[in-house]
Amino acid sequence: MYFWVWDDDVVGKEKLGHAHVELEEIIKTKVIRKQLELFTPFKNCKPVLDVEIKFVPVSDDVGEFEVTRSYFPLRHTGKVTLYQDACCLPSPTHQQIEVHGSPLVARSAWTDISESISNAKRFIYITGWSMTHTIRLTRDAHDKEITKASPQLGEILKKKASEGVKVLVLLWDEP
Numbered sequence: 001m002y003f004w005v006w007d008d009d010v011v012g013k014e015k016l017g018h019a020h021v022e023l024e025e026i027i028k029t030k031v032i033r034k035q036l037e038l039f040t041p042f043k044n045c046k047p048v049l050d051v052e053i054k055f056v057p058v059s060d061d062v063g064e065f066e067v068t069r070s071y072f073p074l075r076h077t078g079k080v081t082l083y084q085d086a087c088c089l090p091s092p093t094h095q096q097i098e099v100h101g102s103p104l105v106a107r108s109a110w111t112d113i114s115e116s117i118s119n120a121k122r123f124i125y126i127t128g129w130s131m132t133h134t135i136r137l138t139r140d141a142h143d144k145e146i147t148k149a150s151p152q153l154g155e156i157l158k159k160k161a162s163e164g165v166k167v168l169v170l171l172w173d174e175p
Contacts, residue, residue: 001026003049005038016040019049026055027097057098083109110137117156123166124157131171133157 001023005016017040026032035048097103114137117124133154139147151159161167 001053003036003051005049017047021051021053026053030055081107081112083107110139114138114156117160120160120165123168124160125168127170129172
């Protein structure tokens with residue numbers, strides 16, 4: 001787990017440093033309370049970052065996930081997938097984490113999004129920011145040629161629209 005510390009000025013921002021904790025330590029220790037040395041480009045100081053990290057396996061969490069007094073009731077038919085990172089590569093550490101009795105399978109958000117769009121039969125609704133039609137959803141960190149050969153998002157959406165799939169995209173602009 002990486003922590004990045006930035007100085008957020010009115011005009012621009014500057015990276016002050018970073019610190020990290022190994023995933024193995026988080027899993028093994030369950031609760032970590034310590035000061036992490038901040039790796040920084042500044043030579044005259046030794047800053048630290050106070051952190052507290054608590055690891056709770058999914059299998060141990062028996063809490064209720066419903067938000068009380070909300071307008072819409074909890075639906076049990078929905079599916080939510082949480083991603084560690086948009087482009088997560090499998091690692092031996094994932095095999096140490098169990099989800100519902102099975103080892104965690106690291107998934108790439110980009111691959112899952114690409115598969116969902118490709119398999120859509122009736123509609124595709126996309127909302128987001130900083131998105132462009134030239135983005136390539138299928139990526140390979142080790143082989144740039146595979147990434148270059150994959151179709152762009154705009155091409156995929158045009159193809160699905162020509163197949164009769166309703167495609168709606170809502171973007172908002174960042175100032």
